[in-house]
Amino acid sequence: MNLPRQNFDAYVFSKQPGYDEPTFRKEFAKAMALKTVVIYCYDPRVVDIPAAVAREFGEVHPGDIITDAQGNKIATTRSLFEVVVAGGRAIDALRSVTVAQHLFGIKNVVIVHHTYCGATSFTTDGIIDAHKHEHDADISAIYERESISISDFETSLKHDTRLMRESKGTPQHVNIYGYLYDIDTDELSLVVEDKGLIPA
Ligand SMILES: [Zn+2]
Known part of the structure; x- marks a missing residue:
């Protein structure tokens, strides 16, 4: 591998x-039409979740990347x-929501769990014990x-929407919304709806 010789500060x-800083922040918010953050699983079978949520909320996805006259990527129509x-x-998403609000401003956070998720295939004690034996490390602390595995979806979605709400x-x-996504029918079922406070 060649070592880069560029001045990375240029980027x-x-x-x-x-x-x-305040000027850049305003420009960022103008360049991105973000309204909704969707949090979902990295299982490749659920790659259609963002499209399903976009339909449900009337959002733009995937949208287009906007370039300037020089061809630089400077904005997007995705919401x-x-x-x-x-x-x-x-x-795993708390910090991303904070940053999304700071840079772009958001209206909705949608948390989606899905049927036959790998997170339902193990228990919290099971993964803690296995990690201890296989990697000689204690991850229990x-x-x-409650965030490690999923034993039932109502509990996991209620927990996660509350965790998101209680985060400073x-x-x-x-x-904040919690949905269950059926991987075979592509359907979303609303489990939790927690409307935010209307700004005074
Ligand atoms: Zn999953």
Whole structure:
């Protein structure tokens, strides 16, 4: 592998001449039409979840990438962004929601768990014990127990929508939804709806 000789700072917004944080933030929000963040599983069988959620919420997905006269990619028409994590668990998406709000502003957070998910194939004690034996490491204290595996979907979706709501990084105006996605019929079933506070 060749070592790059470029000055990587040239690609960093905060290192640009005349950089001003509030101005850049406004420009970012204008360039991205984001309204809804969808959190779902990295299982390749559920790759159609964002499209299903976009239909349900009337969002633009996948949308188009907008380029400037020089061909640089500067914006997008997509209004639904994806956070793809094991089991679609909220614990792995909290920071992404905070950043999405800060840069673009959001209205909805949609958490989707799916039928026959790998996260339902093991138990929390099972993975903790296996990791201890196979990797000689104790993971019991690094993730909260309720976020590790899924034993029933109502419990996991209620837990995750509450975790998202109670996070200080989630703005209070955001609507939070929990859905179960059927991988064979491509259908979404609403399990939790938690409307945000209307800003005063
Ligand atoms: Zn899954």
